[in-house]
Each structure stands twice: as C-alpha cells, then as structure tokens.
Amino acid sequence: MEIVKKIVLVGHFGVGKSSLVKRFVHQKFSDQYLTTIGVKIDKKVVDVSGSQVKLMLWDIAGESTAMKIPKKYFAGAHGILYVFDVSREETYANIQSDLFEISKELNEVPAVVLGNKCDLVEEEFLTQLKGELSLDFKPTSAKTGDFVEESFLYLAQEII
Amino acid sequence: MDLAEIRNREARKSIQVILFDETGAVLESDDTLIKIDTSNFNVYRDTMFCGMETMLADLPYQESISFDCVNTDIAGKTSHYDFLVTKVDEETNRFSWVIHDYGKQYNKIFELQQERNLAEIKAHKAERATLKLKEEKEAIDRLFQELQGNSSSSQYILVKSDNLLVNIDLNEILYFEAYGDYIKVHTPSKMYVTYNTMKSVEVSLPEKQFFRIHRSYIIRLDKIKNIEQLSVEISDKTLPIGKSYKAELVEKIGQL
Numbered sequence: 001m002e003i004v005k006k007i008v009l010v011g012h013f014g015v016g017k018s019s020l021v022k023r024f025v026h027q028k029f030s031d032q033y034l035t036t037i038g039v040k041i042d043k044k045v046v047d048v049s050g051s052q053v054k055l056m057l058w059d060i061a062g063e064s065t066a067m068k069i070p071k072k073y074f075a076g077a078h079g080i081l082y083v084f085d086v087s088r089e090e091t092y093a094n095i096q097s098d099l100f101e102i103s104k105e106l107n108e109v110p111a112v113v114l115g116n117k118c119d120l121v122e123e124e125f126l127t128q129l130k131g132e133l134s135l136d137f138k139p140t141s142a143k144t145g146d147f148v149e150e151s152f153l154y155l156a157q158e159i160i
Numbered sequence: 161m162d163l164a165e166i167r168n169r170e171a172r173k174s175i176q177v178i179l180f181d182e183t184g185a186v187l188e189s190d191d192t193l194i195k196i197d198t199s200n201f202n203v204y205r206d207t208m209f210c211g212m213e214t215m216l217a218d219l220p221y222q223e224s225i226s227f228d229c230v231n232t233d234i235a236g237k238t239s240h241y242d243f244l245v246t247k248v249d250e251e252t253n254r255f256s257w258v259i260h261d262y263g264k265q266y267n268k269i270f271e272l273q274q275e276r277n278l279a280e281i282k283a284h285k286a287e288r289a290t291l292k293l294k295e296e297k298e299a300i301d302r303l304f305q306e307l308q309g310n311s312s313s314s315q316y317i318l319v320k321s322d323n324l325l326v327n328i329d330l331n332e333i334l335y336f337e338a339y340g341d342y343i344k345v346h347t348p349s350k351m352y353v354t355y356n357t358m359k360s361v362e363v364s365l366p367e368k369q370f371f372r373i374h375r376s377y378i379i380r381l382d383k384i385k386n387i388e389q390l391s392v393e394i395s396d397k398t399l400p401i402g403k404s405y406k407a408e409l410v411e412k413i414g415q416l
Binding site for chain 2: 002004005006013014033034035036037038039040041054056058061062072073075076077078088089090122124125127128131132
C-alpha cells in the first residue's frame with residue numbers, strides 16, 4: 001500500500017520555496033521570481049528505507065509572519081519545511097517566534113529549517129548566522145541544487 | 161429561458177461536483193471540468209486531501225471546509241481552484257466536493273501580488289544598504305575620533321560581524337563566549353559573532369574590567385550579579401567558573 005505524506009513549506013515571500021520544490025520535483029531552476037498565490041501543490045514519489053512514499057508538497061504563498069498563514073493549510077501535515085533566505089535578514093529576523101507559532105498548530109510534527117540561497121553568501125557567514133540564530137538550519141541552494149534533495153529526503157525519513 | 165436558467169448554465173461551466181465516501185472513493189462526478197475515472201481515483205490518495213481524513217470525518221453534518229486559490233493537478237488538469245467540501249450524509253460519512261476553476265481570475269491577482277512582493281523586497285534591500293552605510297560611518301567616525309586623541313581606544317573593541325565592522329563599547333559588553341573558531345560577544349541588546357580566539361580577545365581587554373573565568377568565558381567584572389561556588393550570574397545567564405580560575409577571580413574581586 002502506498003504511503004502518502006503531506007509536507008508544508010512556509011516562510012517569507014521570495015525566499016525560494018517554489019524554487020526548492022521545482023528543483024526537487026523537476027530538477028529545474030529559474031532565476032526569475034514568480035510569486036505563489038494561495039497554495040501550490042506538487043507531488044513526488046521517493047524511496048525511503050525501501051518504501052515508496054508519495055510526498056504531497058504544499059508550497060504556501062509567502063507571508064511576512066507565520067501568524068498570517070491560514071491554519072487550515074496545516075491540517076493533516078506530516079512535516080514542515082521552514083525556509084528563509086540567508087541573504088535577507090528580514091526573512092529570518094523573527095524565525096524563533098514563527099517556529100513557535102507553527103509548533104502551536106502542529107505539535108510533534110517534524111520541522112526542518114532551510115537557509116536557502118546559500119550560494120549568495122560565504123561559508124563563514126553561514127557559521128556566524130547559525131551562532132546568532134542558535135539554530136541548526138540546513139544551508140540549501142535551489143540554484144546549484146546543494147542539499148535540496150537531501151533536505152527533503154531527511155524530512156521524509158523523520159516522518160516515516 | 162429565464163434568468164435563473166441562464167445563470168445556472170453559466171455557473172455549471174466552471175463548477176464540478178464530486179461525491180465521495182469516507183475512504184475517499186468517488187461515488188459520483190458530474191465531470192463538468194475534469195474527467196474522473198471513478199474506478200481508479202481516490203480523493204485521499206490522488207488529491208490535496210491526503211492526510212485530511214480525520215479532519216473531514218470530524219466535520220459536523222452539513223458543515224463545510226473551504227480552500228481557496230489552490231494551484232494543483234486533479235486527474236491531469238492543473239489550474240487554480242477553489243474547493244468546498246461538505247459532509248452531506250452523517251451516517252455513511254459521504255462528502256460533496258465542489259470545485260470552482262478560477263484559473264483566469266487568479267492570474268490577474270498574480271500580477272498584482274508579484275508587483276507588491278517585488279516592491280517590498282526592493283524596499284527591504286534599500287533599508288539594509290542604508291543601515292549598513294550608517295553603521296560603517298559611525299564606526300569610521302569613532303575610529304577617527306580615537307586617532308585624533310579625542311577618545312581612549314581602550315573603551316571600544318572593533319569586531320567584524322555579518323561582514324560589518326562594528327565598534328562595540330566595552331561598557332556594553334556582558335561577556336565573551338567561545339564558539340568553535342569564533343567568539344560570541346554578548347551585550348544586553350545584541351549578540352555578535354566574530355572570527356577570533358579567546359586568547360587574543362583576552363590580551364586586548366583592560367585587565368581591571370574583564371576576567372577569564374573559564375576556558376570558554378571572559379566576563380566583565382562589574383556586570384556580575386551573584387557569585388556561587390562554581391558559577392557567576394550575569395544578566396539572566398549563569399556561567400560556569402573553571403576550577404583553575406576560581407582563586408584568581410576571588411582575589412581579583414577582593415581588589416575591586
């Protein structure tokens with residue numbers, strides 16, 4: 001029997017949520033920014049420890065704070081990907097309160113934080129940022145593909 | 161043909177109704193927008209409703225849940241849809257699923273949203289650039305004052321954090337914390353991370369004001385709230401005192 005899991009991607013607009021999904025599902029990337037309205041749902045079947053798992057990816061339109069996300073989008077979610085842009089401070093300035101807000105809706109649901117667009121900053125900056133945020137985020141780049149597949153699969157494994 | 165008939169005929173063009181049961185099996189579909197193969201289509205397996213079995217089962221009779229502006233694929237047709245799911249039969253847990261195809265309308269919203277988001281991203285970028293320039297100017301001004309002899313260089317420490325040179329007033333510093341190859345500089349308002357070693361920071365600080373209490377901590381002595389057997393309290397943090405540093409710390413405090 002097929003296993004189906006719902007993953008919700010949240011974060012500010014322009015951080016690259018849709019680009020991460022596009023890279024993961026279609027192995028493609030475009031520099032052009034196209035905003036998401038409402039929610040875009042994609043799916044991909046992956047192999048997790050020998051089981052075929054269909055991931056339903058809910059790419060929610062970016063908001064400046066998690067409080068603005070309609071709560072019903074989280075209904076039945078099995079995992080969360082919180083995405084921010086390492087090159088734009090306003091996308092991670094309130095990350096702790098955003099994560100707290102999401103955890104209130106989704107208690108016990110695994111969440112992975114992705115610092116996207118890491119191709120735009122130096123390695124040293126990422127180390128500093130991890131210290132400042134006191135958060136172990138995964139640096140990704142939808143542009144180069146760095147750690148994209150790994151991050152989705154890591155979350156899938158956490159869910160199963 | 162009366163007005164109601166004309167209206168209903170037009171509405172039917174953009175609305176589809178599907179009836180499904182608690183397992184997600186499709187019982188009926190009017191196929192107005194999308195052709196559904198009822199023998200091989202399951203709402204909980206093939207659509208965005210995956211994972212929502214419990215939520216829908218818990219819906220009270222005749223209550224609905226709606227999802228607006230959902231860009232998804234239904235049986236091979238992708239568009240922007242609005243969905244309305246209603247529990248229509250309490251005993252058998254049957255649901256109606258009304259699908260509105262608003263692809264064209266949402267494309268217009270997209271243009272506005274795109275423009276708004278791009279404008280906001282640009283505004284933030286300009287704000288950041290202004291702030292960076294301002295901070296750099298302040299740091300340069302302070303350095304200039306020090307070079308002119310108008311200020312004591314021992315009152316500030318220059319750190320590189322976030323690709324910025326920041327001049328931190330020593331009076332503001334609570335403590336330094338080792339962080340791998342980096343140092344965290346804790347002040348009441350902000351924490352800075354800079355590439356440096358504890359040894360190098362220690363020798364650059366005024367001896368009377370700062371003291372190394374642990375392999376990983378250098379504290380500002382006048383910020384101590386309490387000292388216990390092997391810890392000090394600074395601000396709301398409790399920091400460990402290394403055994404080898406304890407005696408010297410006590411002696412130092414006695415001299416203050």
